[in-house]
Amino acid sequence: MNHKWTFKAAAFRLLVPWEPETATFNSPWSQPGLAAGVDYAADPLGSDSLHGSDWIDLDVTGAVRAWLAHPDQNLGLVIMITAAPQGAHYWVNTSDYPLPHRQPRLDITYRP
Numbered sequence: 001m002n003h004k005w006t007f008k009a010a011a012f013r014l015l016v017p018w019e020p021e022t023a024t025f026n027s028p029w030s031q032p033g034l035a036a037g038v039d040y041a042a043d044p045l046g047s048d049s050l051h052g053s054d055w056i057d058l059d060v061t062g063a064v065r066a067w068l069a070h071p072d073q074n075l076g077l078v079i080m081i082t083a084a085p086q087g088a089h090y091w092v093n094t095s096d097y098p099l100p101h102r103q104p105r106l107d108i109t110y111r112p
Helices: 061-069
Strands: 006-013 046-049 077-084
């Protein structure tokens, strides 16, 4: 059987305050892995399809503008990876990954 895998990354605005030193899959969220509409906004800020080991490009301009207007509402964002059919795994390197060139990066482009 030939399966066509579709991987997508989407960024969502977080709705719950959290600390990087203590946040886990289970905490401080209302359920393990976060709940849509409770721990993070149900509507994505942006999404991108994944192809192999490519970088993803997510436009979060709207969220950044809102954070500039209301800094107290900047709780960060979460990037979620989905796969269809379900059950596939996609590895995401974190900021503490030992190879710096494989760590996540945020590029900001300013346009007046």
